[in-house]
Amino acid sequence: MSAEPRFDETVHAPVRLRICGLLRAVDGLDFAVIRDTLAISDATLSKHLKVLADAGLVTVAKAASATRADARRVTWVALTAHGRQVFDSHVAALRSIAAGASAPA
Amino acid sequence: MSRLSVMESKDVLRELDADRAALAARVRTPWWLAAGFGLIAACFVVSPAFDGNRTGVIIASVVLAVAMIAVYRRSTGVKLPGLGVIPWVVILSATASVLLLFSFSLGLASLDLHGWIAIPTVAAFAIGAGMTVLFTAAARRRMRRVR
Numbered sequence: 001m002s003a004e005p006r007f008d009e010t011v012h013a014p015v016r017l018r019i020c021g022l023l024r025a026v027d028g029l030d031f032a033v034i035r036d037t038l039a040i041s042d043a044t045l046s047k048h049l050k051v052l053a054d055a056g057l058v059t060v061a062k063a064a065s066a067t068r069a070d071a072r073r074v075t076w077v078a079l080t081a082h083g084r085q086v087f088d089s090h091v092a093a094l095r096s097i098a099a100g101a102s103a104p105a
Numbered sequence: 106m107s108r109l110s111v112m113e114s115k116d117v118l119r120e121l122d123a124d125r126a127a128l129a130a131r132v133r134t135p136w137w138l139a140a141g142f143g144l145i146a147a148c149f150v151v152s153p154a155f156d157g158n159r160t161g162v163i164i165a166s167v168v169l170a171v172a173m174i175a176v177y178r179r180s181t182g183v184k185l186p187g188l189g190v191i192p193w194v195v196i197l198s199a200t201a202s203v204l205l206l207f208s209f210s211l212g213l214a215s216l217d218l219h220g221w222i223a224i225p226t227v228a229a230f231a232i233g234a235g236m237t238v239l240f241t242a243a244a245r246r247r248m249r250r251v252r
Contacts, residue, residue: 014117017117017121018120018121018124021120021121021124021125022124022125022128025125025128025129025186025247025248025249025250026128026183026184026185026186026248027184027185027186028183028184029128029182029183029184030182030183032182033128033131033181033182033183037124037127037128037131038124074179074182076184078184091118091121094109094114094117094118095114095118097109097110097111097114098111098114098115098118100111
């Protein structure tokens with residue numbers, strides 16, 4: 001892990017940390033996949049995504065779905081480059097604490 | 106700033122691991138994806154048996170591959186992570202193998218042994234399908250890996 005350990009209060013909220021954790025493992029996820037994997041409601045997920053998007057940590061993009069007859073759209077969510085950096089630093093901080101070091105300021 | 110205990114930090118990291126494992130479990134390899142890439146490889150290798158336009162086969166293969174990847178993304182709701190070393194090795198090995206089989210087919214066609222081209226064609230199908238399974242398995246392993 002090359003990221004500098006650094007806590008981020010926006011990412012640290014449990015649901016937001018888990019959202020970022022999922023997004024860090026892929027190039028993008030459908031809104032419904034995040035909701036189902038974390039077993040949270042649409043409203044809760046929307047609220048946290050808005051916080052993350054406002055902080056420039058994620059992007060939310062809607063795409064037309066050819067597989068859905070009701071014309072619903074697929075909402076793709078992805079970490080930004082800045083979001084990956086912030087998340088990696090936050091995880092590095094968690095790891096340093098887990099390893100027994102004091103929490104970085 | 107937040108203060109976490111060692112145990113709390115370990116719990117959070119474990120939860121991240123569990124979420125990623127649950128996500129990776131969603132990313133199965135559908136039969137049609139493996140069969141589709143197997144079909145693309147087979148069509149390429151069998152093409153010397155026919156005197157048709159080989160460029161048309163290649164263009165159709167590219168279109169089919171792009172369409173299958175798009176449908177796969179929509180059906181799983183996951184855009185697989187960027188390629189690591191292992192998926193590249195899988196893809197390059199499969200491509201080299203299919204090109205080798207294609208050269209066999211050309212040789213068989215030049216000897217007017219068109220019926221025998223079925224053998225490298227079946228092998229190409231197996232390689233295309235197998236590559237797809239290995240590629241998605243490597244992507245799943247990559248998703249589980251904690252960064």
